[in-house]
Amino acid sequence: MSQHQRALVLAFFRQVGARFPAYGLYSLADPIDDPHTAMGMGDAIDDIGDITLDMRDVIWLADNIGPDDAHWSFRLQFFHWGTHARDLVRYLHGRQFG
Secondary structure, X not given: OOHHHHHHHHHHHHHHHHHOOOOOEEEEOOOOXXXXXXXXXXXXXXXXXXXXXXXXXXXXXXXXXXXXXXXXXXXXXXXXXXXXXXXXXXXXXXXXXX
C-alpha cells in the first residue's frame, strides 16, 4: 500500500469514527478459545471500517469485472469481514440489550 493509499484509509477511518462517536473498544471473548484464555479487545470503528472497505472491493469488482469475481471475493474475504461482522454484532447487541 502506497503512502497516499494509507493516508486515504486513515482519513476514511477518521470519518467512520466521527459518524459513530459513541462506539469504540470493547471486550472480546472468542467462543472457540480455551476458557482460560485472556479476554481480547475489539474496536467497533475498525470493524465498521474494515467491513465497509471489503464490501467496497466486492462492489467494485461487480461493477468493473463481473459478478463471478465479486462473488469469489465476497466468499474469499469472509474470513476477514465475517469475523469483524460477528464481533460487531455481539458488541451492538450488548449495547442495545445489555
